[in-house]
Amino acid sequence: MKNLLLTFLIIFSIKGTAQSADAKEDSLFLKKIYQTALLDGKSYAWLDHLSNQIGARLSGSMNAQRAVTWAEKELKEVGLDKVWLQSVMVPKWTRGITEFAYIETAPGITTNAPICALGGSVPTPIGGIKASVVEVKGLEDLRKLGTSNIEGKIVFYNRPMQADLINTFEAYGGCVDQRYAGAEEAAKFGAIGVIVRSMNLRKDDFPHAGSMSYGNLTDMEKIPAAAISTNGADLLSSMLTLNPKIKFLMNMNCRTWKDVESHNVIGEIKGSEFPDEYMVIGGHLDSWDLGDGSHDDGAGVVQSMEVLRLFKEIGYKPKRSIRVVLFMNEENGLRGGKKYAEIAKNKAENHVFALESDAGGFTPRGFSFDCSNTSFSKVQQWKPLFEPYLIHYFVQGGSGADIGPLKKDGIVLAGLRPDSQRYFDYHHAENDTFDAVSKRELELGAATMTSLVYLFDKYGIK
Template sequence: MRFPSLCRSLLLAAALPATSLTVAAQSARVNATDSVNIRKIYDEALARGQSYENLRELTGRIGGRLSGSPQAEQAVQWGKTTMEKMGLDRVYLQEVMVPHWVRGAKEKAQVRGAKGKGISLNVCALGGSVGTNGKIKAQVIEVQSLQELAALPADKVKGKLVFFNRPMNPLYIETGRAYGEAGDQRRSGAAEAAKRGAVGALVRSLSLAHDDFPHTGTMRYEDGVAQVPAAALSTNGADELSQLLKADKNLTVELEMSCQTLPEVKSYNVVGEIKGSKYPDEIITVGGHLDSWDLAQGAHDDGTGCVQSMEVLRLLKASGLRPERTVRAVLFMNEENGTRGGNKYAELAKAAQEKHLAAMESDGGGFTPRGFSIEADPATVRKVQQWEPLFVPYGSGDITPGHGGTDIGPLKGQAKALIGYNCDDQRYFDIHHTAADTFDKVNRRELELGGASMAALIYLLSKYGL
């Protein structure tokens, strides 16, 4: 067993005056104890981890869990029952009203050229889109950005389908950065197209993969702007349509979608907690979002984050590490198309005048852990970075300033630090928001290592505070 922090502390002690040796020795003992306890957490996770089997049950028995759906309701009961079986100090629900959008029958799209022969495209409606009310058929104009659309003459756009075909930038090492930059066309493309008189929008899927899976995701309309249908094309379909347009600029696309928005539905965040042994009024939250898109099982997005968050509590209990501060696992509802759960959690915390020390979120998949991103003032970030050596032996010692997470974002100003769990994201956007996001894409060992990394950092936060 290696103790990087212990070794470093002992070397420093040799150079200190005698009056400082006691402090250095105390620091060394703390680091040695922490190394041993963190090893206990990892041993428990790797030998007896429950994240993988919990995920198997969530995805296999319930599947996709879009807010407002019967499956989302089943997932709430599953989360509550699962945490009750863990013997936590408290398990409860937080009521929240959520949107209820339904996809309806499978979407259809065909390209028709001068000869009238139809070529099918792989498409899916973007979340929140209106339907086509039967079929719409229109010529297509291809653009690379919202800015290019805005610069076009009105007569070039009116009555057409606007095809947004800007790919994610493959040159970025961090794929999340590429996703964020390309996401404006999905979120706002339909509204901007409608402002120019278009009848709908087609959007290249947000993925670096070249395949036939269309990627859904939320989109937004604007008040006072006509609501036109919006669909995602698979990356292969987008490439094919672009090539066909080069040969025939007058071709048309026929689109059929039956999606619609229904009245809002009552749902819940699921909360389980272990009370702190010394500072029960100081709260550390860890969570993932229980809802998912409806195309698949929502395994990586974000079933993995939910089971890892619950596993944090189990790992602390099983390792005999009673947290000094209260640790609370939250399965947030409605991250995908509204963030109502995260907002409600922060609203209730503020109303109750709760003291949140930190909040952590896992919403980047269940891949190999790499570290954490910290959204806090520089001094707090440096405080957390002092623990990096304890994580290096486990491959998760990359602790940097950065984004905490969507569901914990509303806690900004209440919590001293918002922390994002980071894992290897190179494969994430191949399956994100697609029919390919299934349980078989999750590796047991990677998933359990991630839960252990989260539990280890929360153990340190609970012991030392910020």
């Protein structure tokens, strides 16, 4: 009995010593990753070129194609084992001449209002539309008002993001339905147009774009839809309170074209032990057309590219095949993410892990994981390795839109979670530009992603 007890003690002692050695080795490797990213990183220079030399990259545009060509070239220069383009058909929508709007309090007395067409909207008739305005706080208000109070008017959706929610993505999710489905629902009650308060917690004059849907409406039933800045929304609301008879004019020249061919850009380092197990890191290469898409999602693109470059720079040879996938058309269709998952399924590829960065280039706080409880328990054991870098946020939840189609039993999907408090100040707006991104914060995010990928590659998925 004593011998058996002694044997167990020796086994547990050896196991504990091995775990301690692994923890020390991992800690030193993470330190090397962060040092390399912060002292010899390339993500910021990449973002400078993508934002300032190429610019806005709306799906189907010439700039989107230029971004594809640039990304393919840069990944080849990193020296990956394989780089290729994956064809995908994407929607093509153009904004046209800059939108114009004003509030009319009396004939000839007007105040300009900052608006932008929502992605996918139909244009107004030439010269625009001018009508009375009915303000609502959400889709449910339409049913309460009924056709008699809405027909022939412009519906003004004015539900703000909930400011007391610390998770700003939760606040965004609580009101984005009015942007996405607002025109479809208002048209059913006879509205001739809609204006939607921008999804933004800050008070400013930047209208925020974003996708919208007409559902099953016919072309004849579709009505123009625009976002109005938060300052503009507050002004319009206060003016309606003083005078419910004011009118609003909006003029938009947007247009939807036939789908066009574009590409996902993919680069791969082949695994040394398990080459048929695939790990994906990615962001979306497209952006809206108002700024240059630096935070959404230029940051995620260059951080994902940097993960593979850092491994090459450090000399780490992964056990599993690691791919960077720069997805096309996340903003107004998710065609790239769906196409990648479709082809992976058709080829019976075994994807075991995917990580997406699509929440801006701000200071990283941690990750959210869409995975089993067993896998999440394993992730939590790595938390102490990240704490020296002030990375503390590890939760089960969503991951990312582009990697979502890969979801299946056994796979771990993860999303980088930077500090979100400023993200919606720039999201889909004209001020989403390179100067709004901190070099240090961007590089910290790239290092944090690389560290997580290293740990999953080393220890596998449970």
